[in-house]
Amino acid sequence: MLLELDHVAYTYTTRSQSVAALKDATASFAAGGLYAIIGKSGSGKSTLLSLIAGLMLPTGGEVRYDNVATRAMDLNRYRRDMVTVIYQSFNLFPLLTALENVAYPLELTGLKAAPARAEAARHIASVGLAEDLHRRFPDQLSGGERQRVAIARALATGSRLILADEPTGNLDEATGAVVVDLLADLARRQQVTVILVTHDRDIARQADEIYRMRDGVLLRNDPAV
Numbered sequence: 001m002l003l004e005l006d007h008v009a010y011t012y013t014t015r016s017q018s019v020a021a022l023k024d025a026t027a028s029f030a031a032g033g034l035y036a037i038i039g040k041s042g043s044g045k046s047t048l049l050s051l052i053a054g055l056m057l058p059t060g061g062e063v064r065y066d067n068v069a070t071r072a073m074d075l076n077r078y079r080r081d082m083v084t085v086i087y088q089s090f091n092l093f094p095l096l097t098a099l100e101n102v103a104y105p106l107e108l109t110g111l112k113a114a115p116a117r118a119e120a121a122r123h124i125a126s127v128g129l130a131e132d133l134h135r136r137f138p139d140q141l142s143g144g145e146r147q148r149v150a151i152a153r154a155l156a157t158g159s160r161l162i163l164a165d166e167p168t169g170n171l172d173e174a175t176g177a178v179v180v181d182l183l184a185d186l187a188r189r190q191q192v193t194v195i196l197v198t199h200d201r202d203i204a205r206q207a208d209e210i211y212r213m214r215d216g217v218l219l220r221n222d223p224a225v
């Protein structure tokens with residue numbers, strides 16, 4: 001298993017109260033799998049993704065990537081090299097073009113500008129964006145096009161784990177379907193593990209497994225139901 005949740009819990013503590021946002025979650029995610037997480041607003045879905053992304057450490061239990069607990073890792077490296085998070089509000093650098101957004105993580109690995117751009121162009125082409133869009137800035141692209149750039153960037157980083165928090169939330173149905181197809185294709189063809197938070201049942205149905213969050217409890221959705 002690429003990723004394992006072992007009795008993972010998370011409690012937010014503020015000055016006045018504590019919120020048990022995640023309670024005792026246990027699950028495993030295989031390489032090449034597409035997983036959907038559904039559940040009401042406030043049920044703990046984003047909290048779970050933040051723990052998997054290494055943005056915070058569990059207050060109980062362990063998140064393990066390749067059998068190593070995030071607690072024991074260099075989290076900066078994990079976040080940079082191992083996981084990519086795609087949000088509903090497109091997290092591209094606004095002052096970089098589409099091509100530069102995808103080239104950026106490649107340059108971080110030490111690749112020179114020209115080969116980084118060449119490789120970035122390949123990744124952008126692979127998500128179906130026409131070449132005349134490569135030089136546009138994010139605010140000159142449609143929502144669906146921006147999500148494709150975000151996916152191309154995930155490909156460029158080479159991360160084997162993509163976490164998508166409502167990636168289709170700002171998109172119309174047809175565009176959302178294209179983005180999900182792309183993620184599903186990535187999972188299947190490149191053995192990337194995709195964990196997708198969605199409110200959309202049709203999208204969730206495309207997943208290999210569906211989990212439901214209810215008041216901080218993660219449940220495997222029975223396929224028979």
Ligand SMILES: Nc1ncnc2c1ncn2[C@@H]1O[C@H](COP(=O)(O)OP(=O)(O)OP(=O)(O)O)[C@@H](O)[C@H]1O
Nearest residue numbers: 012013014019021040041042043044045046047048
């Ligand atoms: N920084 C924080 N401090 C305190 N409580 C928080 C914090 N972030 C989230 N929570 C609480 O934790 C619970 C889970 O929140 P979370 O954002 O994980 O829900 P969600 O399932 O992603 O909801 P949505 O579908 O609206 O995005 C909620 O009760 C929320 O109010």
Ligand SMILES: [Mg+2]
Nearest residue numbers: 045046047165
């Ligand atoms: Mg959320």
